[in-house]
Amino acid sequence: MLSSIQRPPAGPDAHLVPGEGTASRFRPEAGAPAGRPAGRRGLLAAALAAGLVLIAVLAAIHLTQGSAPVSVAQLWHVITGGGEEQATAVLLASRVPRLLAGLLVGVALGTAGVVMQTVARNILASPDTLAVNAGAYLAVVAFAAFGISVPLLTGSLIAFLGGLAAAALVLGLAAGGGGGNGGGTVRLVLAGSAIALAFSALTTMLLLLFAEETTGLFAWGAGTLGQTSIDGVAQLGPVVLAAFLALLLLAHKLDILALGDDTASVLGIRVRRTQTTAIVLAVLLSASAVTVAGPIGFVGLAAPAIVRLLAARIPGLQRHRALIPAGAIMGVIVVLGADVLLRLVFGGSAAVAVPTGVVTTVFGAVFLVILARRLTDGGGTGSAGTFALGTSSRPLTRRLLIVGAGVLLVAVAFASLLLGDAKLLAGDLLNWATGQAGPVTEFVLNTRMPRVLAAILAGAALAVAGAVVQAVSRNPLAEPALLGVTGGAGVGAVLVITIAPLASFWAVSAGGLLGAVAAAVIVFGLAAAGGFAQSRLILIGIGVSAAAGAIVSMLIIATDPYNAAKALTWMSGSTYGRTLPQLLPVLVALVLAAPILAGARRDLDVLAQDDDTPRILGVPLGRTRLWLLSVAVALSAAAVAAVGVIGFVGLVAPHAARALVGGRHALVLPMSALLGALLVCVADTLGRTVIAPGQLPAGLLTAVVGAPYFVWLLWRSRRTS
Structure with missing residues (x-):
């Protein structure tokens, strides 16, 4: 199924480049030398370190925001063990679980987006455009609607199966018929958007028919970092970490996979097995994020796409051993940045009712529009008569x-x-x-x-x-x-x-x-x-x-x-x-x-x-x-x-x-x-x-x-x- 997706031109540092013909085209880095000088490796390390520093700053600001005022000084006292009892309770019961949820969701969705874009060879592939989030949300709501109560890890498995089915369906339908020059991009997004729309309709039907059984799931469906305890992060954190490390082990194979299916096969890579394994791990990451915080939209699109744009200027970032951690870092920045912005604009108390996913979806939608404007149209995405089924000639x-x-x-x-x-x-x-x-x-x-x-x-x-x-x-x-x-x-x-x-x-x-x-x-x-x-x-x-x-x-x-x-x-x-x-x-x-x-x-x-x-x-x-x-x-x-x-x-x-x-x-x-x-x-x-x-x-x-x-x-x- 996955091996029929259009192949990119070969090159040792192939990466996604929006514009210049198509938003989904891979292009080898021009003039990239075989070896990386120490200065260039230093630039990559500096970029990753800057991302981590930004996360630390956002985390500090994040911990000071909320309905109860906690100053930076009080935060420092709590960290050093001398804080007031009330401030400590607020941080441990509410702020820290919300922060950890943001970290987990950012890592999961950022990493999943990177892998999905690589496998689909399309900069617009993500848990949203592949309907993974919609499928996972539908599965969770369906179980709740019929009164089936399951533990958290079982709920994550349900979300995983729903998301995996959605991704397989969208990728299978979007493969082939790309048409070049953006046709494959449009086809993928059309398929994902329509399948997501259908799943959303089924979800809404369940929410309306089983209003009592699904109380609170509509708000959760917009994506929120609010947590009542640390249990969700504690149980699913190891799952996300294991999937992340497994993808890092696949990094070299993903690099070779970017050279094209035929080349990868010649070099000893089992293409279909590698693609399937990568997609399964990416969907597992997405399902874990959905289980913890609901379907937070477009993080898996915007974060890796930003990283791939930066990869054109930072040597070495095209390699998946750097691209995957960078995607995770950028995912955390997007999620925490959205949550910080949300509470800055609405205030700590009012922001409790507003899902973080609203902000990330608006940001991701703007990013999608920017990518679309850079897309060079190749004259359509298919003839109107392409799908005619045959008619009478009379x-x-x-x-x-x-x-x-x-x-x-x-x-x-x-x-x-x-x-x-x-x-x-x-x-x-x-x-x-x-x-x-x-x-x-x-x-x-x-x-x-x-x-x-x-x-x-x-x-x-x-x-x-x-x-x-x-x-x-x-x-x-x-x-x-x-x-x-x-x-x-x-x-x-x-x-x-x-x-x-x-x-x-x-x-x-x-x-x-x-x-x-x-x-x-x-x-x-x-x-x-x-x-x-x-x-x-x-x-x-x-x-x-x-x-x-x-x-x-x-x-x-x-x-x-x-x-x-x-x-x-x-x-x-x-x-x-x-x-x-x-x-x-x-x-x-x-x-x-x-x-x-x-x-x-x-x-x-x-x-x-x-x-x-x-x-x-x-x-x-x-x-x-x-x-x-x-x-x-x-x-x-x-x-x-x-x-x-x-x-x-x-x-x-x-x-x-x-x-x-x-x-x-x-x-x-x-x-x-x-x-x-x-x-x-x-x-x-x-x-x-x-x-x-x-x-x-x-x-x-x-x-x-x-x-x-x-x-x-x-x-x-x-x-x-």
Whole structure:
């Protein structure tokens, strides 16, 4: 599985270099002599020593921060054995366990990130982008939800198995089809982000269904260093140390592995065994960190990436015997630095409720955006037609398929009106339509009809937006969420809910709309320098989405339980409580977008091919991309404002439409709208009936349905590539 990943050019000091063609390309150090002079070895030792000194300074500051004031003088007295009893109790019961947790998490995630980047040969590989953290979190929540209480070490084993399964899935799906020039980078991040999204949906479903059993796990899921005792660090510290030392023993093999699979095999390295061993140890480190502090985001991306950038200037740092310790040191600096900054900004008492993972995720997202802007786009990440499954060549048959989808949608909508916690008959619907229904039937249908229409309109809007995004980005694995739109909408809506718990639907929707627009402006502004190049646009969008998700988690955790449940439900996508007037924004967006996209259907066909064809035909590439993406943002924002965040619709529906009617957008757009409406309508109906009178948000069910389809898409594209 791992041996099929694209090989780098050979060289004795190969390392990852962002920019200059691709963020995932290895390049041998130019002009590196065979021997290292003592001065150069001294520079490496000085750099590592400087990192350790910085950790010591951060640790000292860290120990003085908290809800109870402890000065540097009191800290020194405690260290020398003459401190006050209260200060000693505060340090030993709270501050020291939190500091040790930060050290353990930093070492584990920094080291894991270095190894994952080496094995994947991709500077964007990390426990986050490989969905390791999401898989480990899901496994832990699943056991808690079903009331299975396990010891700490067993919990770490559960997290390890969940994270290992996620990493194997993402690496297996991302292997092959790289396309060069950033295509492999985008493919890896797309695969990891989508799998993480699916796992997060399953986790959220468990948190909602088993709220009592999983109390406190949502906040823990954002990553927090707060510890009630030193037991966690004491039990998992030896595990982290053993995995770290084992990776150091593999350092020489990892150096040779960077020369390429064939070269490594010639030199006697068992490539697959070495890769598998390294990944297993890296996942064990990540799982240990998740068990102690929850999934603290993006440390495993930012810390090793910073070290690899420094390696271009510090001779000897490219070797894994130095790179692995340097990654661990940088990981500790990032984690402790984030925690110190958190308590400096919010204060010792307020910072207790804010997870450290929020700060590290925002920092990592910014770092991802910086790397994305240095990425030289190579002209897309895949043709829009790459994943076509074969369609009938007869135009009449394709149009009949569209008509059939329309008829099926009407039938599904009819069934949706009859099904729910209260089952109705077709005669009840007829009586309601003619004004002859009883009060109970009238009440049920008066509340159910807006929900069905909301599902249909929102699904159609998201699917059409997804078709546009996939054509413009020339990537059938892209979706509106990758533009940061849904994440921005979540920030805006949850911010309104936090400030005004009794805010009306219109206020929440307005907040979501403004958040979506703000996120789109940020993404477009950062991507504009490269003419909205596909790889850069997608990576920047993922970075903005990650930052938005961290901010949403912080806002939810900062509210009372009632508001947290309301915000969590909205973030999961739900049609509950919708009324007909509330559907006007998404209806207006669809009506206005329809003639615009109908007129631009040929431009979409041309943009889906390559960069050269539009230029030859006189289509202004950057301006057309911006205009069409703006339409997609408007549709997505209106849909999110109407029903909340619903994922995978913009991914699955357009791809299925192309599989049925071909690649011409004159047919793809209407078929996408119908399939998107069908998917959300079915998900909403199931959510209202499966556990009636309880309900599941439609967005969770679309993720559960869409994730396997996405996995199959990636697997099929890997084989055809």
